Amino acid sequence: xxxxxxxxLTMGDxxxxxxxxxxxxxxxxxxDASYGSIYPALRKLEERGLVKSSEAIESGRLRxxxxxxxxxxxxxxxxxxxxxxxxxxxxxxxxxxFFFAHxxxxxxxxxxxxxxxxxxxxxxxxxxxxxxxxxxxxxxxMYTLRFGKDFFAFLQSWFERFLDELKNGNPGEPGVExxxxx
Amino acid sequence: xxxxxxxxLTMGDxxxxxxxxxxxxxxxxxxDASYGSIYPALRKLEERGLVKSSEAIESGRLRxxxxxxxxxxxxxxxxxxxxxxxxxxxxxxxxxxFFFAHxxxxxxxxxxxxxxxxxxxxxxxxxxxxxxxxxxxxxxxMYTLRFGKDFFAFLQSWFERFLDELKNGNPGEPGVExxxxx
DNA sequence: TTATTCATGTAATTTGTTACATGATTCT
DNA sequence: AGAATCATGTAACAAATTACATGAATAA
Numbered sequence: 001x002x003x004x005x006x007x008x009l010t011m012g013d014x015x016x017x018x019x020x021x022x023x024x025x026x027x028x029x030x031x032d033a034s035y036g037s038i039y040p041a042l043r044k045l046e047e048r049g050l051v052k053s054s055e056a057i058e059s060g061r062l063r064x065x066x067x068x069x070x071x072x073x074x075x076x077x078x079x080x081x082x083x084x085x086x087x088x089x090x091x092x093x094x095x096x097x098f099f100f101a102h103x104x105x106x107x108x109x110x111x112x113x114x115x116x117x118x119x120x121x122x123x124x125x126x127x128x129x130x131x132x133x134x135x136x137x138x139x140x141x142m143y144t145l146r147f148g149k150d151f152f153a154f155l156q157s158w159f160e161r162f163l164d165e166l167k168n169g170n171p172g173e174p175g176v177e178x179x180x181x182x
Numbered sequence: 183x184x185x186x187x188x189x190x191l192t193m194g195d196x197x198x199x200x201x202x203x204x205x206x207x208x209x210x211x212x213x214d215a216s217y218g219s220i221y222p223a224l225r226k227l228e229e230r231g232l233v234k235s236s237e238a239i240e241s242g243r244l245r246x247x248x249x250x251x252x253x254x255x256x257x258x259x260x261x262x263x264x265x266x267x268x269x270x271x272x273x274x275x276x277x278x279x280f281f282f283a284h285x286x287x288x289x290x291x292x293x294x295x296x297x298x299x300x301x302x303x304x305x306x307x308x309x310x311x312x313x314x315x316x317x318x319x320x321x322x323x324m325y326t327l328r329f330g331k332d333f334f335a336f337l338q339s340w341f342e343r344f345l346d347e348l349k350n351g352n353p354g355e356p357g358v359e360x361x362x363x364x
Numbered sequence: 365t366t367a368t369t370c371a372t373g374t375a376a377t378t379t380g381t382t383a384c385a386t387g388a389t390t391c392t
Numbered sequence: 393a394g395a396a397t398c399a400t401g402t403a404a405c406a407a408a409t410t411a412c413a414t415g416a417a418t419a420a
Contacts, residue, residue, distance in 0.1 A: 001379075001380085004277055007277075007280070007281045010281070010284065015398095015399075015400085016399080016400070016401090017398065017399055017400080021398095026280070027276070027277065027280060030271065030272060030273045030276045030277070031272065031276070031277050033380080034380075034381060034382080035399095035400080035401075036380070036381060036382070036383090036401090036402085036403095037379075037380050037381075039400070039401055039402090040380095040401090040402090043401095059388095059389075059390095060388060060389065061387095061388060061389070061398060061399060062387095062388090062399070062400070063398090063399070063400095064399085064400075076281075076284070077284060080278060080281055080282075080284055080285055081285060081289055084274075084275065084278060084293060084296065084297065086300065087273065087274040087275035087297065087300065088272070088274055089212065089271070089272060089273040089274070090212060090213065090270070090271060090272045091212045091269065091271040092266075092269040092270055092271070093266065093269035094209070094212045094213070094326055094329060095186055095189075095209065095212070095213050096262060096266060097322060097325065097326050097329075098189070098208070098209060098322065098323055098326045099189045099192070099258075099262055099322070100262075100322035101320045101321070101322050101323075102192065102258070102259060102262055103259075103262055103263060107263055111266060114266065115266065115269065118268070118269065138283045139283070140279060140280065140281070140282035140283050140290075141280055141283075143279065143344065144276055144279050144280045147276060147279075147340065150336075150340060151336070151340075154332075154333070154336045158329065158332060158333075162325065183407070183408080197370095197371075197372085198371080198372075198373090199370065199371055199372080203370095215408080216408070216409060216410080217371095217372080217373075218373090218374085218375095218408070218409060218410070218411090219407075219408050219409075221372070221373055221374090222373090222374090222408095223407095225373095241416095241417075242416060242417065243370065243371060243415095243416065243417070244371070244372075244416090245370090245371070245372095246371085246372075
C-alpha cells in the first residue's frame with residue numbers, strides 16, 4: 001500500500017484526495033484504497049521521511065500537497081525491483097459459485113445474471129478510462145489497462161457460456177466436454 | 183470467512199486441519215486461509231451456536247471434529263442466497279506492472295518471466311486437482327475448478343504475448359494495435 | 365533416526381474498512 | 393437554495409497474517 005502511494009507520487013505532487021481520484025480512474029479495477037487507509041499511510045510515510053508535505057490554501061480550500069523525497073524514490077525502486085512474493089489473486093464470487101449446489105436453479109441464474117451485469121459495467125468503465133487516459137499514460141500503464149479490458153472480456157464470455165449451459169443444459173459434464181483439449 | 187467454513191462443513195464433519203487441507207486442493211487458487219484465521223473462526227462459530235464440536239482421540243492424536251448445526255445451515259443459506267455485494271477481485275502483480283516504466287527492460291522481462299512460471303505452476307496444479315477430484319465434486323465445484331483452469335490459461339497466453347511484444351517490439355502501441363476491435 | 369505429516373492453538377501485528385465529523389466551494 | 397465535489401482526518405472495528413509454541417505418529 002505505502003509503495004503504491006509512493007508510486008503515484010512519482011507521477012507528480014498530489015494530495016491524498018488526488019491519489020484516490022487517480023486510483024479510481026486507473027487501478028481501481030484491481031486495486032483501490034479508502035481515505036481511511038490513504039491518509040494514515042501518508043502520515044506514516046512522512047514520519048519515515050519518504051514523502052514531504054506542504055500545506056497551501058488554494059482558492060479558499062486547504063490542500064496538503066505531498067511530494068516524494070529521494071529516500072522515497074529509493075524505497076519505491078527497491079520494492080519495485082525486489083522479489084514479487086507470490087502474487088495472490090482473490091475473487092469473491094467464485095466462493096459463492098463453489099457452493100451453488102445448495103441453491104435453487106432460479107437463484108443461481110439470477111446471481112450469475114447479476115454478476116454478468118457487474119462485469120459488463122466494469123468493461124464499459126474501462127473503455128471510457130482508456131479513452132480518457134490515452135496519451136497521458138505510459139506504455140505499461142496502457143498495458144495494465146489493456147489487461148483489464150481483456151480480462152473482463154474473458155470473464156464476460158466465460159459467464160455467458162456458463163449461464164447458457166445452466167439454462168439449456170450442457171452436453172457432457174463441465175470438465176469433460178467435447179472439444180476440450182485434454 | 184465464517185461462511186466459507188460453514189460451507190465446507192456442509193460437506194461433512196471436519197477438523198480445522200481438514201478444512202485447511204480441503205481448501206488447498208479446491209479453492210486455494212482464489213481463496214485460502216491460514217490456521218490463524220480458521221481456528222479462531224471455528225471457536226466464534228461455536229460460541230454463536232452455528233457449529234458444534236466433539237473431541238476424540240483417534241490413533242493417539244487429539245482431533246476436534248466440528249459439525250454444522252441447523253442454525254449454521256440456515257445462516258449459510260441466508261448468506262449464499264443473500265446479496266453478493268460487489269465481488270472485488272485483487273491481483274498484486276498488476277500494481278507492479280503499472281509502474282514498470284521505472285524499471286530497466288531486463289528487469290521487466292525477468293519479472294514477467296518469473297510471473298509466467300508461477301502461472302504455469304498453478305495451471306499444472308489445477309489440472310492435477312481436477313483429476314484427483316473427479317467424481318467427488320458436484321457440478322458447481324467442477325465449474326469453479328474449470329474457471330480456474332480457463333483463467334490461468336488466459337493469464338498464460340496474455341503474459342506470453344506481453345513478453346513477446348516486450349522482446350520483439352510490438353507493431354503499434356498497446357491500446358491501438360491493428361486487429362483490435364475498437 | 366530424522367523429516368514430514370497430523371494436529372491444535374495463541375499473541376502480536378498488520379492492514380484495511382466503515383462510519384463519523386467537519387466545512388468550504390462550485391455547479392445546477 | 394441545494395446538491396455535488398473538493399478536502400482532511402479520526403475512531404472503532406474487522407479480518408487476517410506471521411510467527412511462535414507444542415507434541416504425537418508415521419514415513420523415509
